[in-house]
Amino acid sequence: xxxxxxxxxxxxxxxxxxxxxxxxxxxxxxxxxxxxxxxxxxxxxxxxxxxxxxxxxxxxxxxxxxxxxxxxxxxxxxxxxxxxxxxxxxxxxxxxxxxxxxxxxxxxxxxxxxxxxxxxxxxxxxxxxxxxxxxxxxxxxxxxxxxxxxxxxxxxxxxxxxxxxxxxxxxxxxxxxxxxxxxxxxxxxxxxxxxxxxxxxxxxxxxxxxxxxxxxxxxxxxxxxxxxxxxxxxxxxxxxxxxxxxxxxxxxxxxxxxxxxxxxxxxxxxxxxxxxxxxxxxxxxxxxxxxxxxxxxxxxxxxxxxxxxxxxxxxxxxxxxxxxxxxxxxxxxxxxxxxxxxxxxxxxxxxxxxxxxxxxxxxxxxxxxxxxxxxxxxxxxxxxxxxxxxxxxxxxxxxxxxxxxxxxxxxxxxxxxx
Numbered sequence: 569x570x571x572x573x574x575x576x577x578x579x580x581x582x583x584x585x586x587x588x589x590x591x592x593x594x595x596x597x598x599x600x601x602x603x604x605x606x607x608x609x610x611x612x613x614x615x616x617x618x619x620x621x622x623x624x625x626x627x628x629x630x631x632x633x634x635x636x637x638x639x640x641x642x643x644x645x646x647x648x649x650x651x652x653x654x655x656x657x658x659x660x661x662x663x664x665x666x667x668x669x670x671x672x673x674x675x676x677x678x679x680x681x682x683x684x685x686x687x688x689x690x691x692x693x694x695x696x697x698x699x700x701x702x703x704x705x706x707x708x709x710x711x712x713x714x715x716x717x718x719x720x721x722x723x724x725x726x727x728x729x730x731x732x733x734x735x736x737x738x739x740x741x742x743x744x745x746x747x748x749x750x751x752x753x754x755x756x757x758x759x760x761x762x763x764x765x766x767x768x769x770x771x772x773x774x775x776x777x778x779x780x781x782x783x784x785x786x787x788x789x790x791x792x793x794x795x796x797x798x799x800x801x802x803x804x805x806x807x808x809x810x811x812x813x814x815x816x817x818x819x820x821x822x823x824x825x826x827x828x829x830x831x832x833x834x835x836x837x838x839x840x841x842x843x844x845x846x847x848x849x850x851x852x853x854x855x856x857x858x859x860x861x862x863x864x865x866x867x868x869x870x871x872x873x874x875x876x877x878x879x880x881x882x883x884x885x886x887x888x889x890x891x892x893x894x895x896x897x898x899x900x901x902x903x904x905x906x907x908x909x910x911x912x913x914x915x916x917x918x919x920x921x922x923x924x925x926x927x928x929x930x931x932x933x934x935x936x937x938x939x940x941x942x943x944x945x946x947x948x949x950x951x952x953x954x955x956x957x958x959x960x961x962x963x964x965x966x967x968x969x970x971x972x973x974x975x976x977x978x979x980x981x982x983x984x985x986x
Contacts, residue, residue, distance in 0.1 A: 594731065600621040604625075612631065631817050650789055670773045676785065688794070691788070708929040710923060734933060735928075746761065753765040767921065771908065820932045824961065826926060831924055838861070846941055847868050850948055865877070
């Protein structure tokens with residue numbers, strides 16, 4: 569696998585090439601300079617916690633790379649301030665099509681824009697009485713909210729490590745300097761390796777939709793204590809550019825473009841990724857499905873303009889209307905306020921733990937995943953698939969660009985947009 573990386577945009581990112589950890593930030597966390605002999609399994613991690621050179625880990629040290637930001641190079645927002653929808657709209661820096669994290673906190677809707685989070689990656693807030701870390705990794709397209717506590721209930725103070733695993737930001741806790749994976753939602757290196765993180769429910773909603781749906785809600789202010797260009801990305805045109813900066817754990821699948829966005833569903837016995845467009849176009853907005861051995865429904869919420877996934881038991885759903893889901897008997901299921909479960913007269917269908925991310929990230933981690941999407945040269949795929957010659961995306965020379973200047977005093981590179 570070609571492990572070259574590239575940089576462009578307004579954030580200086582330093583290169584790390586090849587196997588084994590480099591100096592600098594990796595040394596700050598005591599990352600081992602060699603890998604244990606154990607083989608990695610599913611999603612690119614060891615099947616159990618491994619102790620190597622005195623450290624606990626579930627990932628190979630050589631798969632942990634430096635972003636160039638440095639430890640705490642991106643300042644965590646520790647005292648978030650909020651403004652009204654009217655105030656945020658009047659300032660004009662939030663773009664209607666850009667997404668943010670939406671939560672209902674003690675009866676009040678909050679919107680954390682990805683435009684702001686991309687410059688900080690972590691925001692600490694209290695949500696419904698829980699100390700939480702609101703996170704966003706623009707490199708992989710992953711958002712998540714975690715309880716800021718370990719398995720024993722002890723408080724954790726998260727920071728930006730300056731390290732990555734599979735193009736995804738690694739958090740660290742100040743208490744032990746353990747590293748935590750945002751995309752895996754678990755500790756991956758250090759004292760807390762293997763520990764599951766408690767995730768909190770949220771929605772990913774475009775700003776233009778959210779402000780119309782929640783005119784009395786509050787919006788994360790750009791008064792963060794840092795001076796940043798929140799109307800721009802720290803990674804320049806990365807989201808639409810045909811480049812990926814850092815190495816993968818596994819080679820991504822070529823069924824879709826690398827930065828196509830998918831909704832990933834993980835159950836105890838299976839995984840499947842869904843594209844929003846085909847759910848609307850081919851499934852009428854509602855897809856009754858089975859992932860592994862779990863009956864699920866994936867549906868397009870036309871009120872919030874987001875794709876959702878729920879357990880469905882033996883219920884068959886037919887249609888959606890104004891943010892509700894209608895079953896084959898005509899019953900109207902509504903979303904609960906905080907957990908976003910489907911509810912009907914005391915019966916609850918749980919919202920599944922899903923993640924929205926770039927296709928390259930999902931397919932690199934979940935190599936055996938099924939797919940519901942339109943594949944280039946193949947058409948609509950629903951389930952297992954195999955790419956034949958001429959199917960899937962073609963290799964693109966813009967996918968990987970050589971590092972131009974490892975000092976990056978004036979970082980820039982020409983990149984072709986999708």
